[in-house]
Amino acid sequence: MKYPPIIKNFPRFLHGGDYNPEQWLDWKDTIWKEDMRLAKLAHINSLSVGIFSWSTLEPEEGVYRLDWLDEVMDMLAENKMVAVLATPSGARPPWMSKKYPEVLRVNAARQHNIHGGRHNHCMSSPVYREKTRAINMALAKRYKDHPALGLWHISNEFSGECHCPLCQERFRAYLKDRYKTLDALNRAWWNRFWSNTFTDWEQIESPSPLGHSTHNALKLDWRRFTTEQHRDFYLNEIAPLKEFTPDIPCTTNLMAAYTGIDYARLAEVMDVISWDSYPQWTGRDEDIEVGAKASYHHDLMRGLKRKPFVLMESCPSAQNWRPVAKLHRPGLHMLQCMQAVAHGADTVQYFQFRKGRGGSEQFHGAVVDHEGSENTRVFRDIAAVGERLEKLDGIIGTDTPAKIALVHDYQIGWALEDAKGFLQDKTNYQETVFKHYREFWKRGIPVDIIDSRQSFDKYAVLIAPMLYMLREGVVEQIKAFVKQGGTFVATYITGYVNESTLAFMDGFPGPLKDLLGVWCEEIDALFPGERNSIEWQGKTYAAFDLCELIHLKGAEALGHYGGDFYAGTPALTVNRYGAGKAYFIAARTGADFLADFYRKIIEEAGIQSAFAGALPKGVSAQVRSDGEKDYLFLLNFTNHEQMLESGETGRLALPPYNALILSKGDRA
Ligand code: GLA
């Protein structure tokens, strides 16, 4: 299937990035003109403007100076470029912080921030909301019919939290709405523990190192509330935009590795997902792992809407904020851009178009360097990407035909992070989900990464590592999926608690016991370096970190523990349920076990790799499809040439850090 292009009537890849013409206002007759010449040479067709422009847009309270932006927007239109127009709330002008200190955040230790930096605003502050709304309204009214306007970019990289009195009040209101009565809250939070029973809503305070630092149920609801704060702030921002420009999609740029917001919840109100990808390439063998992680992040972001997404930012060269601001090796820029496309990006955008003369990002990679010409290696690499994207229009809107769903749930990650037990800091939810993902990445098998509350209907295999917390409706969905013939894979630490972190009372994995056919009686945590093993199909695999001691309650044991006092007890099981099967992996294992285990699962489910031949280590195959025509991406993340061969493609040589795209056997 094919989705409509993200920008209406623009069925082409956006290629461009963050542009800060206000930094060059004093040189606009020369620099702005030169920017347009260079943008064209770089095959750039879109620029994002206004991201941190508040002090230039509203130099004094209520005094809007949009004349310079008018000129920029006109200039973009004249040059046939799409404007990704940002709202400026990511950073506020100093006059505002001075006059209304409430717009600034209060941290968990209850210290009030002073002006400076970005993302330093309180999401509750009525003043900040009003000021944001007013300037967004001014922008929307002014540019509603402007031919350049293609996409709204809301704020920048929403993150963090605020603990001010206004936020405390809203937190309590959120809890009242969620629990209705204090009694219900006290029960859900198990508040007789440590004398936590609240007798007045006013007694409830957000988590703090000075107060509730270990109250896991409170912390979980605080994180949920913080997500609602961002979501609500976003809705406040887009209200005037939707009023004046209902046809222009809105997005905000996410960060895949950031876990402070439940992006699945935020995504519900976004028209399209956009995100900022900054892998740290090394030029060494580690790039295979970096590549796998970058793919995982792309898929994680695509999974939020299961549709093509916007790559809002990426770095064409050195990332100044890295401890080692390494240059991209030749080929890497093209590779990382095509990798994004392979995973569902319908745009390739950068931070930043032109390096500023000053400011902390003056040495961050850019399309145009301080030297100012098109005669740089980086510029040529970018132009080559732009040129290539112009030939790939057919890919726009194509889907990722995944038959495997991998559950990643932000709220489960939070609940596990705050749970005291297991391995504490090394319970590693995110990393564990990635390790399961990596097995499919190696094999060129597309995966959708989805929240536990999405529908599983279209998949053959559903994998949910460490499904510790069972959110409402999830059990029913998983059971229905397996009943209809699906294959479900669960692991240790599954089905321990409900949505408010109360443990299930009739044995783990709680309400999934009958589906999995096991009872998990205890879980053993191993010291670093300590090993147990799993014996399966005549082979011995290392088991480490966490080993669950389980009993069969209907399931069949496939593998057993090799050591310790639970040697010989089941470690890998399968249970038939309806027309499907539910597997249970009781311990944390290495890639050797996961590789053999998933080979079996893939074979049983009849799932094919995107590439029909063997994939050498470090080469990834991805696929996008419109249902009839497939686009196969072969990506070499190694610093040396790789040879590939399949019946379909014949013999292929992939140069170091190279991306090849094949459609029905033709090179694109
Ligand atoms: C983030 C921000 C950008 C810029 C880049 C630098 O992604 O959104 O404004 O600071 O990082 O890499």
Ligand code: ZN
């Ligand atoms: Zn606040």
